[in-house]
Amino acid sequence: MASKIRHCALGVSFAVMKTILSGMAPSGELTFGHIAGALRNWVKLQSEFDSLFCVVDQHAITVRQEPAMLRKRTLDAAAMYIAAGIDPEKSTVFIQSHVPEHVQLAWVLTCMTGMGECSRMTQFKDKSDRHSDNVNVGLFTYPILMAADILVYNADLVPVGEDQKQHLELARNLAERFNHRYSDTFTVPEPYIPEVGGRIMSLQEPTKKMSKSDPNEKNSIYLVDTDEQIINKIKRAVTDSGTEIIYDEKLRPGISNLMTLYHIVNNKSFAEIEQEFKGSGGYAEFKETVAHAIAGYVRPIRERFIEIRADDAALRKILADGAEKARGRARKVLRKVYKKTGFIE
Ligand code: ATP
Ligand code: LTN
Numbered sequence: 502m503a504s505k506i507r508h509c510a511l512g513v514s515f516a517v518m519k520t521i522l523s524g525m526a527p528s529g530e531l532t533f534g535h536i537a538g539a540l541r542n543w544v545k546l547q548s549e550f551d552s553l554f555c556v557v558d559q560h561a562i563t564v565r566q567e568p569a570m571l572r573k574r575t576l577d578a579a580a581m582y583i584a585a586g587i588d589p590e591k592s593t594v595f596i597q598s599h600v601p602e603h604v605q606l607a608w609v610l611t612c613m614t615g616m617g618e619c620s621r622m623t624q625f626k627d628k629s630d631r632h633s634d635n636v637n638v639g640l641f642t643y644p645i646l647m648a649a650d651i652l653v654y655n656a657d658l659v660p661v662g663e664d665q666k667q668h669l670e671l672a673r674n675l676a677e678r679f680n681h682r683y684s685d686t687f688t689v690p691e692p693y694i695p696e697v698g699g700r701i702m703s704l705q706e707p708t709k710k711m712s713k714s715d716p717n718e719k720n721s722i723y724l725v726d727t728d729e730q731i732i733n734k735i736k737r738a739v740t741d742s743g744t745e746i747i748y749d750e751k752l753r754p755g756i757s758n759l760m761t762l763y764h765i766v767n768n769k770s771f772a773e774i775e776q777e778f779k780g781s782g783g784y785a786e787f788k789e790t791v792a793h794a795i796a797g798y799v800r801p802i803r804e805r806f807i808e809i810r811a812d813d814a815a816l817r818k819i820l821a822d823g824a825e826k827a828r829g830r831a832r833k834v835l836r837k838v839y840k841k842t843g844f845i846e
Contacts, residue, residue, distance in 0.1 A: 503549045505657065521550040521693070522656035524557040524597065527574035528564055529713030531581050533722040533795065536802075537698035537765050538662025544586035546660060546693070552592040553654055553827060554582055559597050559604065560647070563640040564632055564714070577810065579820055581724055584806035595823030597650065602831035607642075607649035609842055610675050613682070614645050618674070622667055648672035652679075653831045655688040663699035664710065666692055683841040686834075698765050704738040707754040722762075725803055728796040735759070735792035746778035746787050756784070763791045766798040 503519040523543055525535060543554055556578040561571060575596060582594055597603055619625065619641050629636040644667075651659055651672050659669055669692040676687035701711045703720040711721050722731055740755035748771040750757045760774050769777070778787050809816060840846060 503657075518549075518551040519657040520553070520654055520688075521546055521658045521660060522553040522555070522651055522654050523660050524555040524560075524650060525578055525582075526557050526560040527571060527578040528561040528566065529574070530723040530725055531578060532701075532711050532713050532724065533762065533799070534662065534701035534711040535713070536585060536724065537701045537761070538695065539660055540582065540585045540587075541698075541765070542660040542693060542695060543582070543592075546658070547587060547592045550658065553595070553656070554587055554592055555595050555597045555600075555650065555827070556582075557597045557647075557650065560643055563637065563643050564628070565635055576813075576816060577725075577806075580806050580809040580816055581802075583809055583816075583819070584802050585724075589819045589823065593823045593826045594819055595827045596820055599820070599824035600653075600827045600831050602653050602828065602835045603646065603649050606653045606831075606835055606838060607646040609838055610645050610649055610652070610679075611642055613675060613678055614642075614671070618671060619644065622671075624664065624668070644668040644671045645675070648675045651690050652676055652687045653834050654827070655834060656690050657688055658693045659690050660693040663694055666694060679838075686837055686841060698761055701761065702754060702758040704734055704758075707739060707758045722795065722799070724799055725806065726799065727803075728800060731796040731799060732792040735762075735795060736788050738788065740784050740788070744783040746775055746781070746784075748775065756787075759788065759791050762795055766794050 504516040505519050506514050507517045508514050521543075523539060525531065525539070531540075543552070546552065556575050558571060558575045561574075579594060579596065583589060587594060622644055625641055625643075628640055632640070647668050648671055652675065659665075659672075661669065669690065673689050676689045680686055680689075703709045703711050703715065704722070705717060705720045713721065713723075715721055719734055719737065722734055726734070738755060738759060740759070741753045743753065743756070746756060746760070747753060748757050748760050760771055763769065763774055764771065781787065836846075
């Protein structure tokens with residue numbers, strides 16, 4: 502168990518479990534990138550940590566969403582967390598908009614954040630380029646809401662993919678700023694980013710991140726894809742001119758990405774993978790092996806997902822219970838923040 506020492510008012514100290522929190526925006530179907538960068542670590546850490554996992558539906562609307570689709574994807578994402586191994590008995594699983602304390606804290610933090618801090622965010626620059634017809638203020642301030650998601654539970658650790666590092670840095674700065682301006686209130690969270698798999702690349706354009714909102718479906722392995730779809734996508738993945746299976750992100754981004762996928766499903770090191778395919782039939786044989794390995798890994802997740810989605814009432818019950826638990830905790834932290842800020846109780 503990952504624990505920390507807490508001191509209570511009576512001068513008594515006791516060990517408490519450390520907290521993790523993470524979330525995903527239901528702005529598209531989850532991909533293998535989500536497993537590699539985040540979900541597999543959530544599953545691993547949930548036994549050692551007091552764990553909260555939310556579906557961040559309020560983040561999703563920074564990009565225009567069709568309401569019925571947003572509802573469907575929100576439930577899909579929650580079901581996928583569970584299908585991938587999140588146990589609602591161990592972890593608190595909930596929907597962000599069910600816990601209004603996130604947004605309430607976000608306002609206080611918004612008033613402590615400089616314009617420059619938000620405009621530096623590379624994801625804002627990327628997304629405002631991609632959605633130039635809808636550069637809304639939410640897209641700009643969204644990392645502050647993300648900071649509130651984390652700080653409102655005093656999370657110690659935040660398991661995320663590499664692209665979230667900069668957002669985590671803002672959450673850390675805001676926690677420190679509040680603690681310094683008022684008094685010790687927030688835990689300063691640490692990112693937890695996997696050494697391998699923190700940035701899975703697109704299959705057709707391996708210099709760009711695999712993304713659930715990519716309009717080209719051939720770029721991503723969706724967790725709801727059939728075996729056949731997965732196998733075809735991997736077989737057609739763009740690779741470099743060459744025949745040897747050697748890991749080199751710069752010179753061979755396509756092959757290196759496929760090696761990363763293969764590593765994730767069987768834990769073989771890159772050296773072991775290189776050895777396995779030395780003198781083999783080249784890229785075609787390698788792709789064939791990777792394609793079947795990934796399809797085999799995703800299959801049970803997809804099957805569990807279908808089962809979970811078939812029982813709507815049970816899923817909604819898990820989410821309602823999760824929101825209630827999360828709210829109880831968030832309310833306490835928000836109350837402290839409001840008091841220190843100077844709002845009348
Ligand atoms: P979008 O793909 O729609 O732009 P996003 O990446 O901005 O989405 P989320 O899908 O909410 O945002 O990401 C949820 C989590 O999954 C984050 O921790 C993120 O780092 C991780 N993640 C998403 N895509 C990948 C990827 N290709 N490789 C590794 N981790 C990823
Ligand atoms: N910004 C994240 C999603 C996210 C998140 C969070 C991750 C929103 N709130 C809190 C961890 C902790 C993204 O991947 N786009």
